[in-house]
Amino acid sequence: MRFSIAMPEDLLRAFDAQISRRSDTANRSEAIRDLIRSSLVRDELRTPEAQVIGSLTMIYDHHTGDLTRKLDEVQHDYTHEIVSTMHVHLDHSNCLEILALRGQGSRVYELADKLLGLRGVKHGELTCAATDTSLEL
Known part of the structure:
Protein backbone atom coordinates (compact mmCIF):
# COMPACT_ATOMS: atom_id res chain seq x y z
CA MET A 1 0.00 0.00 0.00
CA LEU A 45 7.35 -5.62 24.66
CA ARG A 46 5.60 -3.37 27.15
CA THR A 47 5.19 -5.06 30.51
CA PRO A 48 2.06 -3.55 32.08
CA GLU A 49 2.07 -5.66 35.25
CA ALA A 50 5.82 -5.67 35.93
CA GLN A 51 7.63 -3.17 38.09
CA VAL A 52 9.94 -1.12 35.87
CA ILE A 53 12.67 1.45 36.23
CA GLY A 54 13.60 3.79 33.45
CA SER A 55 14.21 7.21 32.08
CA LEU A 56 12.18 9.45 29.82
CA THR A 57 14.11 12.00 27.78
CA MET A 58 12.30 14.84 26.02
CA ILE A 59 13.33 17.82 23.94
CA TYR A 60 10.64 20.42 23.52
CA ASP A 61 9.97 24.01 22.53
CA HIS A 62 8.66 25.75 25.64
CA HIS A 63 7.18 28.54 23.48
CA THR A 64 4.60 26.14 22.02
CA GLY A 65 1.20 27.18 23.33
CA ASP A 66 0.81 26.30 26.99
CA LEU A 67 3.09 23.26 26.73
CA THR A 68 4.98 24.01 29.96
CA ARG A 69 1.72 24.08 31.91
CA LYS A 70 0.54 20.84 30.28
CA LEU A 71 3.85 19.09 31.04
CA ASP A 72 3.59 20.13 34.68
CA GLU A 73 -0.08 19.12 34.86
CA VAL A 74 0.62 15.61 33.55
CA GLN A 75 3.66 15.16 35.79
CA HIS A 76 1.66 16.15 38.87
CA ASP A 77 -0.68 13.23 38.13
CA TYR A 78 2.27 10.80 38.29
CA THR A 79 4.24 11.93 41.34
CA HIS A 80 4.43 8.36 42.61
CA GLU A 81 6.19 7.20 39.41
CA ILE A 82 8.54 10.19 38.99
CA VAL A 83 11.63 9.74 41.15
CA SER A 84 13.55 12.76 39.89
CA THR A 85 13.66 15.28 37.05
CA MET A 86 16.38 17.31 35.40
CA HIS A 87 15.62 20.35 33.27
CA VAL A 88 18.20 21.93 30.95
CA HIS A 89 17.74 25.07 28.85
CA LEU A 90 19.35 24.24 25.49
CA ASP A 91 18.79 27.61 23.85
CA HIS A 92 16.21 30.42 23.84
CA SER A 93 13.38 28.07 22.77
CA ASN A 94 14.38 24.48 23.44
CA CYS A 95 14.54 22.55 26.69
CA LEU A 96 15.78 19.09 27.58
CA GLU A 97 13.96 17.29 30.34
CA ILE A 98 14.93 13.92 31.78
CA LEU A 99 12.67 12.04 34.18
CA ALA A 100 13.82 9.11 36.29
CA LEU A 101 10.85 6.76 36.63
CA ARG A 102 9.88 3.79 38.78
CA GLY A 103 6.62 1.93 39.13
CA GLN A 104 4.12 -0.37 37.52
CA GLY A 105 4.79 -0.66 33.79
CA SER A 106 1.30 0.39 32.75
CA ARG A 107 1.57 3.67 34.69
CA VAL A 108 5.10 4.44 33.48
CA TYR A 109 4.22 3.81 29.83
CA GLU A 110 0.99 5.78 30.21
CA LEU A 111 2.94 8.76 31.58
CA ALA A 112 5.45 8.59 28.71
CA ASP A 113 2.69 8.38 26.10
CA LYS A 114 0.91 11.41 27.55
CA LEU A 115 4.04 13.55 27.70
CA LEU A 116 5.48 12.54 24.33
CA GLY A 117 2.10 13.09 22.67
CA LEU A 118 1.93 16.76 23.63
CA ARG A 119 2.23 19.29 20.81
CA GLY A 120 5.65 20.95 21.03
CA VAL A 121 7.56 17.88 22.18
CA LYS A 122 10.05 17.50 19.32
CA HIS A 123 11.77 14.32 20.40
CA GLY A 124 11.45 11.87 23.20
CA GLU A 125 12.32 8.36 24.22
CA LEU A 126 11.43 6.09 27.09
CA THR A 127 13.99 3.48 28.10
CA CYS A 128 12.87 0.90 30.64
CA ALA A 129 14.14 -2.21 32.34
CA ALA A 130 11.74 -4.68 33.89
CA THR A 131 13.26 -7.39 36.01
CA ASP A 132 12.44 -9.05 39.31
CA THR A 133 15.18 -7.00 40.94
CA SER A 134 14.74 -3.69 39.09
CA LEU A 135 13.73 -1.81 42.21
CA GLU A 136 16.59 -3.21 44.27
CA LEU A 137 19.35 -1.55 42.22
Whole structure:
Protein backbone atom coordinates (compact mmCIF):
# COMPACT_ATOMS: atom_id res chain seq x y z
CA MET A 1 0.00 0.00 0.00
CA ARG A 2 1.28 3.48 -0.79
CA PHE A 3 0.83 6.55 1.36
CA SER A 4 2.42 9.96 1.54
CA ILE A 5 3.71 12.04 4.40
CA ALA A 6 4.71 15.65 4.72
CA MET A 7 7.84 16.76 6.58
CA PRO A 8 10.25 19.68 6.65
CA GLU A 9 12.87 19.54 3.91
CA ASP A 10 15.82 19.63 6.32
CA LEU A 11 14.41 16.64 8.24
CA LEU A 12 14.03 14.66 5.03
CA ARG A 13 17.59 15.53 3.96
CA ALA A 14 18.94 14.35 7.31
CA PHE A 15 16.89 11.15 7.08
CA ASP A 16 18.18 10.46 3.55
CA ALA A 17 21.76 11.02 4.74
CA GLN A 18 21.21 8.53 7.56
CA ILE A 19 19.81 5.99 5.12
CA SER A 20 22.81 6.34 2.80
CA ARG A 21 25.26 5.84 5.69
CA ARG A 22 23.58 2.61 6.73
CA SER A 23 23.64 0.75 3.45
CA ASP A 24 24.07 1.25 -0.25
CA THR A 25 20.95 -0.84 -0.89
CA ALA A 26 18.63 0.85 1.61
CA ASN A 27 15.93 3.19 0.41
CA ARG A 28 13.48 5.56 2.03
CA SER A 29 10.57 3.08 1.95
CA GLU A 30 12.57 0.31 3.60
CA ALA A 31 13.89 2.71 6.25
CA ILE A 32 10.35 3.82 7.10
CA ARG A 33 9.19 0.19 7.22
CA ASP A 34 12.08 -0.54 9.63
CA LEU A 35 11.05 2.36 11.87
CA ILE A 36 7.44 1.17 11.94
CA ARG A 37 8.47 -2.43 12.69
CA SER A 38 10.76 -1.24 15.49
CA SER A 39 7.98 0.85 17.00
CA LEU A 40 5.52 -2.06 16.89
CA VAL A 41 8.01 -4.47 18.49
CA ARG A 42 8.87 -1.94 21.21
CA ASP A 43 5.18 -1.46 21.94
CA GLU A 44 4.61 -5.22 22.04
CA LEU A 45 7.35 -5.62 24.66
CA ARG A 46 5.60 -3.37 27.15
CA THR A 47 5.19 -5.06 30.51
CA PRO A 48 2.06 -3.55 32.08
CA GLU A 49 2.07 -5.66 35.25
CA ALA A 50 5.82 -5.67 35.93
CA GLN A 51 7.63 -3.17 38.09
CA VAL A 52 9.94 -1.12 35.87
CA ILE A 53 12.67 1.45 36.23
CA GLY A 54 13.60 3.79 33.45
CA SER A 55 14.21 7.21 32.08
CA LEU A 56 12.18 9.45 29.82
CA THR A 57 14.11 12.00 27.78
CA MET A 58 12.30 14.84 26.02
CA ILE A 59 13.33 17.82 23.94
CA TYR A 60 10.64 20.42 23.52
CA ASP A 61 9.97 24.01 22.53
CA HIS A 62 8.66 25.75 25.64
CA HIS A 63 7.18 28.54 23.48
CA THR A 64 4.60 26.14 22.02
CA GLY A 65 1.20 27.18 23.33
CA ASP A 66 0.81 26.30 26.99
CA LEU A 67 3.09 23.26 26.73
CA THR A 68 4.98 24.01 29.96
CA ARG A 69 1.72 24.08 31.91
CA LYS A 70 0.54 20.84 30.28
CA LEU A 71 3.85 19.09 31.04
CA ASP A 72 3.59 20.13 34.68
CA GLU A 73 -0.08 19.12 34.86
CA VAL A 74 0.62 15.61 33.55
CA GLN A 75 3.66 15.16 35.79
CA HIS A 76 1.66 16.15 38.87
CA ASP A 77 -0.68 13.23 38.13
CA TYR A 78 2.27 10.80 38.29
CA THR A 79 4.24 11.93 41.34
CA HIS A 80 4.43 8.36 42.61
CA GLU A 81 6.19 7.20 39.41
CA ILE A 82 8.54 10.19 38.99
CA VAL A 83 11.63 9.74 41.15
CA SER A 84 13.55 12.76 39.89
CA THR A 85 13.66 15.28 37.05
CA MET A 86 16.38 17.31 35.40
CA HIS A 87 15.62 20.35 33.27
CA VAL A 88 18.20 21.93 30.95
CA HIS A 89 17.74 25.07 28.85
CA LEU A 90 19.35 24.24 25.49
CA ASP A 91 18.79 27.61 23.85
CA HIS A 92 16.21 30.42 23.84
CA SER A 93 13.38 28.07 22.77
CA ASN A 94 14.38 24.48 23.44
CA CYS A 95 14.54 22.55 26.69
CA LEU A 96 15.78 19.09 27.58
CA GLU A 97 13.96 17.29 30.34
CA ILE A 98 14.93 13.92 31.78
CA LEU A 99 12.67 12.04 34.18
CA ALA A 100 13.82 9.11 36.29
CA LEU A 101 10.85 6.76 36.63
CA ARG A 102 9.88 3.79 38.78
CA GLY A 103 6.62 1.93 39.13
CA GLN A 104 4.12 -0.37 37.52
CA GLY A 105 4.79 -0.66 33.79
CA SER A 106 1.30 0.39 32.75
CA ARG A 107 1.57 3.67 34.69
CA VAL A 108 5.10 4.44 33.48
CA TYR A 109 4.22 3.81 29.83
CA GLU A 110 0.99 5.78 30.21
CA LEU A 111 2.94 8.76 31.58
CA ALA A 112 5.45 8.59 28.71
CA ASP A 113 2.69 8.38 26.10
CA LYS A 114 0.91 11.41 27.55
CA LEU A 115 4.04 13.55 27.70
CA LEU A 116 5.48 12.54 24.33
CA GLY A 117 2.10 13.09 22.67
CA LEU A 118 1.93 16.76 23.63
CA ARG A 119 2.23 19.29 20.81
CA GLY A 120 5.65 20.95 21.03
CA VAL A 121 7.56 17.88 22.18
CA LYS A 122 10.05 17.50 19.32
CA HIS A 123 11.77 14.32 20.40
CA GLY A 124 11.45 11.87 23.20
CA GLU A 125 12.32 8.36 24.22
CA LEU A 126 11.43 6.09 27.09
CA THR A 127 13.99 3.48 28.10
CA CYS A 128 12.87 0.90 30.64
CA ALA A 129 14.14 -2.21 32.34
CA ALA A 130 11.74 -4.68 33.89
CA THR A 131 13.26 -7.39 36.01
CA ASP A 132 12.44 -9.05 39.31
CA THR A 133 15.18 -7.00 40.94
CA SER A 134 14.74 -3.69 39.09
CA LEU A 135 13.73 -1.81 42.21
CA GLU A 136 16.59 -3.21 44.27
CA LEU A 137 19.35 -1.55 42.22
